[in-house]
Every structure is written in C-alpha cells, then in structure tokens.
Amino acid sequence: MSTVKFTVSALAVIAASASAAAAREQIQIAGSSTVLPYSTIVAELFGENMDFPVPVVESGGTGSGMQKFCEGVGENTIDIANASRAISDSERETCTANGVTDIMEVRIGYDGIVFANGASGPDFVYTPADWFNALSAKVVRDGEVVDNTANTWNEVNPDLPDQEILAFVPGTKHGTREVFEEKVMLAGCEESGAMEAFTASGMDEDAAEEACMTLRTDGKSVDIDGDYTETLARIESSPNGIGVFGLSFYENNTDKLKVGTMSGVAPSTETIASGEYPVSRPLFFYVKKAHIGVIPGLQEFVDFFVSDEIAGPDGPLAQYGLVSDPELAATQEAVAAGTTMQ
C-alpha cells in the first residue's frame, strides 16, 4: 500500500510544482555554435558584474535556434537566438505565425573564415579560384565543362605545393558552409570564368550558380558535420588535409595549424575589419521584444553585450577572435531605443 501512496504523492508533487513553475529568472539563449563562445563569454561577465543570474546558453546551430525562437512568446520559450547568418524570410513567417512579431536584430561583429593545414605542412597562398578548381564537381577545361579530376593542388595552380587535395569543409547544417559556398566557391567560379562557361553550355543562371557551389563527391572534399574540433582531429590524423575554420578557433590553436592566405591577404581581425580579407560574415543575435521587462535582466544583457567594453575592439570578444563592428555605436543606439525589425 505504501508504494501506491508514495507514487500518488510523488505525482502530486510534480503536479504542484508544475503549477508553481512561473517567473523564470534567467535569460535563455540558443542557436549558432559559432556565436556560442562569444555568448558564453558575455554571459559569464554579465553574471559576475551584474546582480542577475548567468544566462543559460544552448548551442545546436542557427537553424535549430531559430526554430526554438519562433515557437512562440512566453516563459517556456527562449529569449534570444544566436545566428551566424541573418534570419531568413521563411523563419520570419514562422515567427509571425506563432505571434513572435517584434524582433530586435543585433549585429555583434564579424567572423572570418580561414583555411588552414597542419603546422608542419607547406605554406599555401590561395585564391577563391583555386578552391573552386580543386573542389567543384564540374570544372571548365579548354572551354569544355568536365568532371573534376584534379589530384594535387599544383595541378590546379602551379604556384601551390605538390600536395594531394583533401579538404575538410563544414557540413550543410552549419552556417559556415553557406558562407564558404558563396564567398569562396561562387566567387572562385566567377573569378575563373567558369560561371560564363557554365551559362554558355546551356545552363540558366540558377543552374550555373548551383553547379558552382556543388562540391565533388569522390572523397577529395569531406563534409564535417561536427565542430571545428573534429576538423582539427581529422587534420592531425591526415597531414595532407586542409580544413575550413572560424578565425577564433584558429587563433586558439595556432600551435597546431598553419593558415593560408586568400587572394594575398592573411586573415586577422584587422584585415577582416578593413574588408581586405574576403571571406567573412556578420554574426547576429535576435531578441524577442515581448520578453523585455518580463524576463529580468534581458534589456541589461543586450545593452551589456554591445557595450564598448565588451564588443569593442579592445574588449574580451575581440581578444577571443571576433572582428568588432565598426558601426557598433549605431547598434548600441538601436538597442537602447528598442528598434525592432521591419
């Protein structure tokens, strides 16, 4: 009998505590794994400097963060979504359909994407065209569209070392992949004139772009669905490998990696801020305005995040590898005024 009583009382406790589960105290954040380290750094500083609890930060990728963000308004939904790309139209629609209408977009800075091989490997001097010719499924040779059969980097460009092509690129669920496709593959496609050859061969513009961004599948290009740590482990086990990393990851592992230059520019926070280094992208987070004033500390957290002491060029985020936004002052104003997206 006592077992039954125990079970009933346990269930009663759950039911009672469920109804008491009101008033969330801490901010809930989810989204991009690229923004995650910045978010945790700020969360930690926020917690130790302010009288609010440390926000809870989940990762999981931009897409899943946005999905959670757009689930609706209320205490059991998240307050902030981190994103390594701008919110898409379809995500806006989902948000609107679920009543998430007032969204504040906050750009925190820029992130560079770098190409690095093992520290003992040769120096690489790339151009986007090299990457396109090395990794694209279809390339143009003598004016003909043919399957890519290049085996070594110096087949692609005689200036590159005689090293087998083996590239570890982020998988399709990563926001980084999109940037890689647009800023490297597509740019290289246009630069090398392959784009014109594709359209000349009878493809329409969309099909040609698609062909530019399709990677070869014969094992020379390997999709990494995990994190940069996995890419690093793959490079350590296969010395010919070249990986695609975020700048901050590279800066934390400079003893194990050697970075290549792109179009003659070495990646650094300075060259990315000035726009010289071509492969970079803005990082964002999105805030539910309806939660400001309901979740304690939300407005303070957003203000704190974009303040000069944190996101400025001398702040801890820049030290970690974030390229601070030259227009930070405008962002601060927008945040203070609570400007939402139109």
Next chain:
Amino acid sequence: MTDMPLSDTAAAPRRKAASLLKQDARTRRRNAAEKRFRLYGAAAIAISLAALLVLLATILTNGAGAFRQTYLNIPVALDAEVLDPRGNRDPAEMARVLTTSYGRVLDAAVRDTIARHDIRIEGLSDDDIGGLISREASAQVRDRVLDDPGLVGQTVEFDVLTSGRIDGYFKGRVTMDSAERDGNTSPQQLQLAQELADRGEMVTRFNWDFLTNADASDQRPEAAGLGVAILGSFYMMLVVLVLSVPIGVAASIYLEEFAPKNHLTDIIEVNISNLAAVPSIVFGILGLAAFINFVGLPQSAPIVGGLVLTLMTLPTIIISTRAALKAVPPSIRDAALGVGASKMQSVVHHVLPLAMPGILTGTIIGLAQALGETAPLLLIGMVAFVRNYPDGLPGGLMDPASALPVQVYNWTQRSDPAFIERASGAIIVLLVFLLCMNLLAIWLRRKFERRW
C-alpha cells in the same frame, strides 16, 4: 549361434584404439576442436580487455591533469583610483567598476611581483604579463572587494588561477616549441612562469575546484569545473529513483502476480519490451512535447530531465523486476497461501523480499544507464552553458542545471585545447560514479541473495 553376436561385439572395440592412453585420430580432432574453441573465447576476452585498456589509458593520461591546477600567490595592491573612482566606498557605486578594470589592477600586481623577485626576461611583452593569470582572477578579486570595501587601498594576498596555457606548461601539454607558434602564449611567458615556480610563488596542486566549480566560458578553461553538472545529475537521479522504483515495482508486481493472462496483458508486455529498445532521443522528443510544451515545466531543469530519464529507465526496471519475481519458486507462494496468507500478504511478506536483490540490481543498472545519457537531454535544453548552481531541494529541481555526460559533450566542442583535458577529467569522474553504482549493485545482490 549365440556366440556370433558376442564375437561381433567383441570385434567392435577392436576397431577403436587399443589403449585408452593412446589417442586415436578422431579423439585428437575433438580435443583440438575444443582447444580452439577455448582459444577463441580467450581471444575475444583479450580483445575486449585490450580495447578497455587503451580506452582507460587514453582517458587517464588525458584527464589526470584536470585534477591538478597551477596557482599563483600574489599580493595585489587594490588601487583606490581604479576600484573606487568616487572614493566613497559605497558597494553600489563600486559595483559599477567591471571586472575588465580589475584586470589592470592584477596586471600591475604581476609587474610588482616580477620586480620584487628581480626577474629579467628578454622580450617579455605586456600581453605576456596580462595573460599570465586567469581572467577568473578579476572576478575573484572583485567579489572580495565588494564583500569588504574596506580593503580598497590596501595590499591583499590572493591565490589566483594561472591561465590555461601556463597551467598546461607545468603539465607538459604546452612546450617551448609549441609556444613559439602559439598566438596565446610565448616562450618568454613560459620562462617567466618557470622563474616564478622556481621561487615558489607558482605551485601546481590538487584541484578540488574541478569538482565544485561551475562551468566557465571558452576564455577561462582553467576555471571550469563540474559542480553544476554533478549537482544536476544528482537531482535527476533523485527524480528517477523516486519515480521509477515505485512505479516500476508496482507495475511489475501487478503484471506478474495479479494480472490475468489475456490479450491486453500480452500487448502491454510486448510494448514494455519494445520501449526498452527505443532510442533514448525519442524520449527527449516526448519530454519536450509533454513536459515543457504541454505541462509548462521550465526548460533546462533537472525535473524535466529526471522525468524523461524516468520514462527511459522504467522498461528496464520493469523487465528486471519481473524476471526477479519470476525467479522466486512457486512453492514459496503456495506455502504462504497454504497457511492462510492472503495473496497480497504472500507477495509483500514472502515474494518481494526474496526478489529484492534482483530488483535492486535492475534498478541500479537502470540508474547507471540514465546517468550516462545525453541524447534525451539535448531537446529539453539541458545541453547548455549553465554557470549558476541550482538551489537546494526541492526548488532547485526547477532551476537550470547541466549533467555530467552533457558537460563532457560540451567541453569536447570548445576550441581551447585545455578543454580536452577537462573533458577527459569529467569522463573519469563519470566512470568513477558508474563504477561505484555497479559495485553497490553487486554488493547488494551478494548481501541479500538467497539460494534454494
């Protein structure tokens, strides 16, 4: 005529070996086959042992470092101009000074220490001096100053963490060679650390903080600990224990002793076995839909994690409890009923105590399984960066918390190499917990076991 069969049977053994001491070909083959079979078994065990040894050796060599940490003993002059710009020692005013400003005070303290010991190193940069100690130290000093504003203006001794690279140097993870190429440290910085260690100011000692500290961000791996994760795992296991044991045992007793054998119970039985094999992530999806979206329980809370893991362990517990009940001989029940006990009395007084060792073992193994589970926690928001400790019971069940396997998963994704050591250390802690639980299971079984 009667001799004929006799002589036939007498002839038959003659075809076999003449002596038992001498083996014929067939016996030799059979013996060889048996030897081979035993060899296969031994080889299988050897392979699994080798795999286990490699795993343990990697984890131990990678993770042992997490239990030791390098600290720097340093007198800090708490500069009133920086820490209390208005000069009124009002904690509310002083709280406006952020930890970033405290970094300057600490930099100055490191310079003082270098000067005091008269250490001269060629090419030592400002970054090297600033990067010597952990960023956590700023928070440590700030907390102390805000607790006792009277300290401002004095010089106070602090025992602060050194940065991850310096700590790695004393553990052999960072070398002069790697520092040459490393953007976050330099040979000069390591040289400075060595000098300070030679003078006894910098010591590497056992690191209790690893077990009690909360998680820390990517910039301070040296401060990251398992405190919140251990507490979160403990809360979840408590919920699992409190819910799954009574529910599981009650369900099994009913199914085994009271329920009629019909189609309905057959269906239930099939479903229970089926649920035991369902991938754990499915329970996470269920938990998100049922407990968070429908009931409205908070995200990232141990109560939701516990409920999800309860659902996951219930089939395991029911199956093992039913097996334990089945193993009690029917004669015990018959004897109890025979002397006039009711059905319930026979179960509660006789069957259940005898089945107890099996039930306990099943429960503990179910709990151990739940302790190591990450996938279902992914969807309910527990795979997260959580730095605040949850409150005490019962309110703490509603506060965000992490869990041990989650912490391992999180740390393996961080970019700073120091987190690899932390992750392996967390695996060691998790393995020790699992080992303790399994030993407890074995001990309980031995203690209560009865033979017939």
